[in-house]
Amino acid sequence: MSITSRQAKIIAPLEAKALWNELGEDFLAGPAQTANWFSFWQSCVNADCLVAALFEAERPIFLLPLEVVKRGPVRIAAFPGGPHANCNFPALAADAQITAADLTTLFKALHKTRPDIDLVSLVRQLGELDGKANPLMELQSRENANISLGIMLDRDFETVVGRHNAKRKKKKHRQNTRRFEEAGGYRIVTATTPVETNAMLNNYFECKAARLAKAGIKNTYEPAGTMQFFQQLFAHEVQSATPRFQLKALEAGGHYRAVLGKSYARQQTFIDFIGITEDELVSASPGEFLFFEDIQDSCKTDLAVYSFGIGDEPYKRSWSDLEMPSYDTDVSLTAKGRMFAGYLGARGKLVRRIKKNETVWAAVKKARSRLFGKR
Structure with a gap:
């Protein structure tokens, strides 16, 4: 596919749902990046949703569904679904080749349309889906504290x-x-x-x-x-x-x-x-x-693959022969966003260290149950 004459557009929810159909029958997307997930989340949970889209010759080739949430003084755009959105992967035309320059153009368009958004925080992403690399890995990303376990069928x-x-x-x-x-x-x-x-x-x-x-x-x-x-x-x-x-x-x-x-x-x-x-x-x-x-x-x-999704548990280990890391990508749109991205990076590093130490992680879970659990 040619990478010339590409446009970035920010699409409102009412116009967005039809875009997935225009990607073609063979498009790739994480389950939480599909049209119905986006539409029902926007109507039931968070009205402030949008789609950042790349077009080529008027055809959509890349869709990044987002919801806007506030964390203290910072306004963040993230995958719709909060903690329920796992194994994330943007909606992508099967023949599309998205570059880092394309993504830079996309986030500039997002900032122009929504200057109130400080940070785009995309967490628990798959590095690839059905053999296709995640274009967002072209940007600086870090490994999430949680892996995804699975089985070759x-x-x-x-x-x-x-x-x-x-x-x-x-x-x-x-x-x-x-x-x-x-x-x-x-x-x-x-x-x-x-x-x-x-x-x-x-x-x-x-x-x-x-x-x-x-x-x-x-x-x-x-x-x-x-x-x-x-x-x-x-x-x-x-x-x-x-x-x-x-x-x-x-x-x-x-x-x-x-x-x-x-x-x-x-x-x-x-x-x-x-x-x-x-x-x-x-x-x-x-x-x-x-x-x-x-x-x-x-x-x-x-x-081909039976994935237990994000998280490492003994019952998953008892079946699994695949370990797939997940990734987080932060794109700062303002100075406030850059500061918060720094905090998220440091916090993520600490959580990874805790979860990779079985003794410490077991102690954390036990203490949490004692402090906050109901008997």
Whole structure:
């Protein structure tokens, strides 16, 4: 693709949604950088959203969806979705080649249109998606404290499960199968209607709130409109022929015991969240059981990678053979933004050091639970 006659434009929400269709059928984007995610987040959570776009010959080739938020005296543009936006990757025409000069032009246009924005802070980004490099890595970026773990699927479950303690995994799965059958039988349910998506999400929100409170962690689903956003997003996606977002649940004895939220790119699936009902069957490890079933199902598809998303946890390690770093990119638009970017860089470096030290990180989590957790 030629890189001449390119224009940068800042697009308002009402005009933005159609742009994704104009990228072409083979466009790449992180799940949280898709049209529906942007549209529902803007309508449910934060009205102050926009898209910074690059055009070539009137055709959009690069879309950077942003929401504007305030942190103290600093106004920041970030990926819409806050902490729920993970494995981020800008929307990109498959044949586009975006340069650092293009991005400089884009952020100059953003500053001209919105001089009130001090900083563009783009966090938890993938370095590549489906074999395509993230153009934002052309700018100065730093490694995020959190990595993304995943599995090469190879279209063969026996190969996948055989990499890590296959005998133990299968034995535990058989034992828990008996537990669920004794509790009244079980089934793995994929939501196919808005009624089912709402029921699964309500179960997840309730379980997640209890679990976060116990651990002394702030509930990121509490801010106004956030639960409504997920309800509208999944209810809309379930009616699509090729949904980018999907809910699955383990139902045993007539009740949901685990709920899994997933999203898709062209060649991989991402686990966005999982909630476990802590009741008489929690000792049967419903979350592990649902993962086993979902990984097995995913091996029957053309997907190449099963990503557990951002974050390092033992249950992810027990399956994973891929480690993918995530990256943060800060673009300062004002002097105030440069100062805050310096703070973010120093803070990020400290968090990385803490999380890479298993002893210190375990102590931090334990102290947080004691100080802020509910008994």
